[in-house]
Amino acid sequence: MKSKKTLFPIGVAFTSLIGVLYATASVILFKNLHQAEERHTRQAVEGVLSAFTQSKKDLSIHIDDWASWNDTYNFVLDRNQDYIDSNLYPAGLLALKLNLVLYVQPSGKIVYGTGFDLNAQKYKSISPALKPHLVPQSPLVRHKTIESGTVGIVNLPEGLILVGAQPILSSEDKGPIRGSLIFGRYLNAGTIATLSKSTRLPLSVRAIDRADLPTDFQAMRNLLSPTNKILVRPIDKNTIAGYALLPDIYGKPAAILRVAIAREIYHQGRTSWYYLTILLAIVAIIFATIIFQLIEKLVASERKWQESEEYRHLVAKASQSIFLVNASTKQIIEANATFENFLGYHSGQLLQLTLFDLVAENQAVVERFILALQVERYFTGEQQYRRQDGILVDVEINANLITRNGKDVFCIIVHDITKRKQIEQQLQHEAFHDSLTGLANRALFMMRLEQALRLQQQQADYSFAVLFLDLDRFKAINDSLGHMLGDRLLIGIAQRLRAQIRTGDTLARLGGDEFAMVLENCSDPTEMIKRIQLALKLPFRLDGNEIFATTSIGAIANTREYRQPEDLLRDADTAMYRAKAGGKARYEVFDTSMRDRVVALFQLETDLRRAIDNQELHLHYQPIVSLVNQKIVGFEALVRWQHPQRGAISPAEFIPIAEETGLIVPIGWWVLQQACLQMQLWQAQFAMNVPFKISVNFSAPQFTQPQVGKQIIQILQATGLDAKSLQLELTESVLMEHPEAIAALMEELNALGVSLALDDFGTGYSSLSYLQRFPINILKLDRSFVCRIGKCYQSWEIVRATIMLARALDMEVVAEGIETLEQLARLRGLKCKFGQGYYFSQPVDSTAAGELLAQQFDRLVEVVSRK
Structure with missing residues (x-):
């Protein structure tokens, strides 16, 4: 009996110890189970968010391809029905999986828009609830730069829709921005099912402001925030769900994403726990049966049970x-x-x-x-x-x-x-890979660049080179053959490029028609460049079309001065643009002078923007003279820039920058207004019986602005100048932009009395067809022909033929660049009526031009008084 009393507390203590261990093990086990389950669910949600981000990138790439397209750029102005029929047909929209297409002006006005039912494959009306998002301040409409764009969710009564917007530019990715191209895909059951299939996870997405949100979504709506981006909660004993916020185009919460996962980890853990419970119960039962035996027998019995x-x-x-x-x-x-x-x-x-x-x-x-x-x-x-x-x-x-x-x-x-x-x-x-070609994308390429830079810093004998490739005239291929064929061409080019790289090298598609390479253990990339050029010499045969593709390549051979991968990509891009500017299908190896030039051009652009505001621009005037009596019959207005530090800057240096950045438009309107005002002042000062005109150069971007004719009329009315005293000089590039719209506008200006002159005649590709198609009054014979009169027989024949052609078409000719008496005499012999050049006067400021007019007026008064 004493033995039993002695063993009893031992048994109680041992049983208590087992209970404590059991409780502790249960707590630790279930805690670890919950942590593992939550970690697994979070990884699944992050994977789905990554796939959703890739879907947004794919949509953005499609929009960028369409928005940087001359046909789209022109459509915003002329609203050509052929464009809609050729590009926005049901099969095309179905292939792109688009429910919404909008072309919107910067003011928010819709140029063209349509909805599309992917299931019925029919057009449908645009949701009225989308209108508040199409105001000038909206991210869908406002584009501060030509590289801006946005992709996000918009919550409509019809459901959530993923929309993206890109600025509408020309095929050379140049402005000015003519509006915004917007594509949209409803996040409906079909879209979510596709995303669920690609991620192999059951998904659901609900708008955050819906009144009929399920209970678990309502709870998450109050808990999710920028600091709690992902939350995990069990739904029931069989399912656990991860929740995340999806932002709208304004960066505000728009929807809640739920990823539901079977609780396999939890159930497997519970199974283990059940077995643990059974084992401990057996131990307790065995201990209860032998509690009155000696401790040694108890230990032996436990070992025997095991x-x-x-x-x-x-x-x-x-x-x-x-x-x-x-x-x-x-x-x-x-x-x-x-x-x-x-x-x-x-x-x-x-x-x-x-x-x-x-x-x-x-x-x-x-x-x-x-x-x-x-x-x-x-x-x-x-x-x-x-x-x-x-x-x-x-x-x-x-x-x-x-x-x-x-x-x-x-x-x-x-x-x-x-x-x-x-x-x-x-x-x-x-x-980390491009969905079209399967190559590395920009993110992975930048990681490989960073790895190469680290290796270079750690190993003295390690070297690498970087290539930046841009296809030549790819936009023209897209415009003529369509985006689908363009994508197939990109896939074919990627395959040929992949065949050239070595093991360890990295080939990536950065976007659009841009590719890049990291060449490991390479100090001279010229051999690889030659292999690439040779591989692309053979044509691509696609749907019966034989397509030749060339590429401009920028290379960086000396990479040791770099520390950041972004700097490498920037300078390789700079070298590529130098190669492209040199004539396409070329390559350039980067040197610091290229960077200096880019910086200088950027500074010049900045100074030019400031020059407009600070009134650093002014006009010079070159007389246009009657070759019969050498009297001034008009002036050509020429813009000049007096930089506060650099002094006079040549128009040949700043006009191309103004055209590339779109600054040529405000500069052009300023020149027109100032020139018209000055001519009106001269006409008021000097009474003239002969027509006296001011000639102003009109650029292509300026001529294609909305309501050009109305704006010209407003300037004439504001300055008080008669339309018959204005002459606009156009180049062939203006006429090539939108021939139908340009022809109608020229007819309108002609009807007002404005004269139209074709500048630099004889230097373009199709001038004779323009003479027949457009209402042109004057041909300006280019100085390159005039200066060789008497030196080159061919130039003389061109000048003679041009003057005879103009006379036959009832047009006047102005010969530019007259510098010698011999040139003047020969032109007179051909009965050319008008000319300009240094023989008469170089361009002068308004004061000097007024003095020339005063001298001519005084002589006229003297002749009249003698009579």
């Missing part, structure tokens, strides 16, 4: 893969049927292997795992196991160091995570 067939039966029948390893020899000493089936081994085969045979890692890695397990007595992590057929599988393991039969044994529980790894790898690939 070796019993019942213990083996529980492990053998477990649904999880479990195996035991001798801690000393690393030999596998036992494995259940689930583990054998998982790795494809027959009964007993695993017992011939060691842990080193099983884990598909090098020996050093396995030894570090064993050491951590021996020190900490437990280990949780991921490994790769080798199946019996040699296939590698990803597993998550939970390992413990236990004592069995007096020996240390590793008890390892294995969970197959191969599918999860495949999904992660797929999402990772999509995040």
